[in-house]
Amino acid sequence: MLGTILTVFCALFFVGIINRTKSIFSGRKGPGILQPLKDIYVLLRKGSVFSTSTSFVFQIASSITLASIICAMFLLPFVNEKAIISFKGDFLLFAYLLAVGKFFQIISALDVGSGFEGMGANREALYSMLLEPAFFILLASVAMLTGYTSFYEIFSHLQFTENYSYIIGILVVYVFVQIAMVENSRLPVDDPKTHLELTMVHEVMVLDNSGFDMALAHIGTSLKFVIYGNIIANCLISTQLEWFYQIGLFLAIQFGFAVCVGYLESFRARNKMMRNPQFLLTLTSISLIIFFIGLIITSKLVVNQ
């Protein structure tokens, strides 16, 4: 419960912090941290324009997408406090739940009947498909290391104390940051600031969303970011700490993550569209490295001294 409250709290400021970081690095004054919240508030009260082609799918899609993200959040624990729902294999449900959201987002884009939206839809479908192996190898590795199959048990048993496990810790965090970037359609795979429809991925999918639905999409983006930040924090925070340290550390990690995203976005160029699959497969190979280190730690793979 505490985890969920903290996650929602962080979500309020996350995108604002990213934007502020970017504006600082580019030497602009930039909008305030609360600007995204105000935008959402305005959008929630606005009227909507729907494409003439849309059917019932478009009407329900953005709501279901947001519901899937919110429910995915319920599955995340807070260090050594159980999640609202926790059971063996809950991380599978987590991954598949986010896929439900993606499914509805893609079909709602196809429902609009414009030439652009299909473009974004197929790219997003392809990239999230290519991202799947990295995520599952990562989960399999930590499940193998700890011997448990739920978020709560894994996080409370994942301790980076040995020599090799430092490497794992660094790599896990790296891969999760990258996965979060891709899942949220950020650089280097996608650029939310681009103004050319032909190079958009996610933005072009929500081109024809307006008003309430657009607000839901924005809320979803913020939540998705903090959800991944939550996973990263859970990996790093030790269970031995006092609860107030844990909360402090959690907030610090989320803040650091937001700054990190802003930093990466300021100094990174986006990939050429055809290079994206390669980038995503690189992530898979990094998670394979994690798996092999896991094999060494569990002494299944014996390295000659």
Add this chain to the structure above:
Amino acid sequence: MNIIFLLTLVILSFGIFFVPKRHKFCLSFFLHLGVIVLTSTWAIQALNGIEKLSFDNFLPHFWTSNAHLKIDKLSAFFILIVNFTCLTGILYAKGYLKPYFEKKTAMAFSIHFFSFLWLHLSMLLVTMMSNGLTFMIAWEIMSITSFLLVMFDAEDKTVLRTGINYLIQMHIGLMFIMLGFLTVEKYSGYFSFEGIKIYAETHSNFLLFLIFFVGFGIKAGFIPLHTWLPQAHPAAPSHVSGVMSGVMIKIGIYGILRIIASLKTDFFEIGSFLLTISIISGLLGVMFAIVQHDLKKLLAYHSIENIGIIGIGIGAGLIGISIDNSALAVLGLTGGILHILNHSLFKSLLFYSAGSVYSECHTKNVEQLGGLAKKMPKTAIFFLLGSLAICGLPPFNGFISEFLIYSGFFKGMYNAALYRSVAFLLSIVALALIGGLAIFCFTKAFGIVFLGEARSEKTQNAKEVSAIMLFSKFLISIFIIGIGILPMFFVQPISKWISEIFSLGIDEALIHRKFDFLPSLSIFAGIFILTAAIILLIRYLKLKKVNVRRNVPWGCGYTALTPTHQYTSTSFADHYATLANPILRMKKHFKPIEEEEIFPKNRHFEAHSEDIFQTKIEKIAEKSTYYLQKLAFLQTGQLQHYILYAFLFILLVFGLTFFKIL
């Protein structure tokens, strides 16, 4: 008494030929109903009872003395699945065949309904026969009736060709099954599944399994034995493809399971083999599916993918048995076998929905469809439901079975040795990739067919299909949602039966502990539905207050948008197809626009992929036809010559026996 009832139904089935055309459906429906009620009672008795239900010598004694009908838990499970899918199939057929009523002769209808009834009967019989010979006869009836059903539209030359292709492949499969039984009989003296048990005690189980696997695998459609499947399913009428894909190919899985249940050793080799070939089938199946233009062909390739998932589960379970990992064994086998049920549900639902689209728009080519969600909203909802379920998304049934298989692997990872860990990891990655590709495929299929604007005038006259067609889909949907939300009522019984069939020796308490996550899954499904409902309610209330308009979509300043501006199925898959080209071998035919051509004229673009396995088989077939044609000179058409051949043959046999070669 019961047996007499069954035999009466069998005799009455010939009555289909003699009643008037408009009553044929009625009669065959009641016959189906009779069969369903009768065999389902048997099946339920068998599932509840400890004793095997069996009927001895139900056929006249002079024919064979070994014709037992035996129903154990494995047969009972399959009987229930077959019955349910055939029930929805015959209901759907009533609506689907209506436009054909004037076009087709009474005889065509008789043959069709008769074959459908006998396909149903033969599938049931296959699961009940324990004797090899009667098993093969029932198997053969199944192949021939399904062949006749595929040939319903045989005026079409491609259908004819497909049908013949199907018939030949099925007989190659039958040959291997016969070979398997003969091998067993030579050593054990029994031409039956009992014989396999005796044979398995002393001989290599793996080799015997391989022989049977080829035979049953052709029916099931494992790659590379699948080539009949993507041709036969689209050619058949939709209720037939639903039943063929939903249950008939599962009878191949039944055969494999029956063999495994009779085997004693070599489970590790068999499991690894099954796992490998299933991963290949799963991945390639869905990869080929994405680039199909024919909606039913796309679904057919997905059947191969799902057979792969079933195989992954069973393979994992067998490996679990061999390394004494009860978690992997129970979760893998339960997941695989639950997926048999799940796939029969959502695949028949998808085929029926595709059939509804075909009967309204008269095309299966997705490039000509679009925007049907507004014209056929109910069909669209059913297709969407089927798509979500087949992608394994929560809270629907496909997720439950995939979840079980995944959990098996994740649990198996922890104490497994190096190579097994790597193998399990690869399986997890394969499952994840299959899931991702399936989402890619079904967002495409649903999006292109039902959403956006119509791509051709074919959809002009489309309207919602008849109530009976929707009703059969509704029946299936209940189970899809039911299994997804309340999995414990299905998973635990199945795992109990499995531990009995494969004599895992796992008690109920342990099974209960292995599946302690099921209640959480259903609570979660409830939370998810509730959250979505709340958001939708807020949205509804909010939108009532504000100004809502409809307008053309954003066209980047260009306002004369036409439906042709939309993404097509080919363009949706283009980026993917480029990546996967080494496997798909996409071929594009078009004339590029030249530089001087300022105002381009009408152009033609065509893209299609090639199934490497099919091209290989066709090449072999062509070669052998070439050589066989050289033997054509023997076909003189003169009676004397044929008598001479027969005489020479007798001489040959005589000579061979004389020299003790035969």
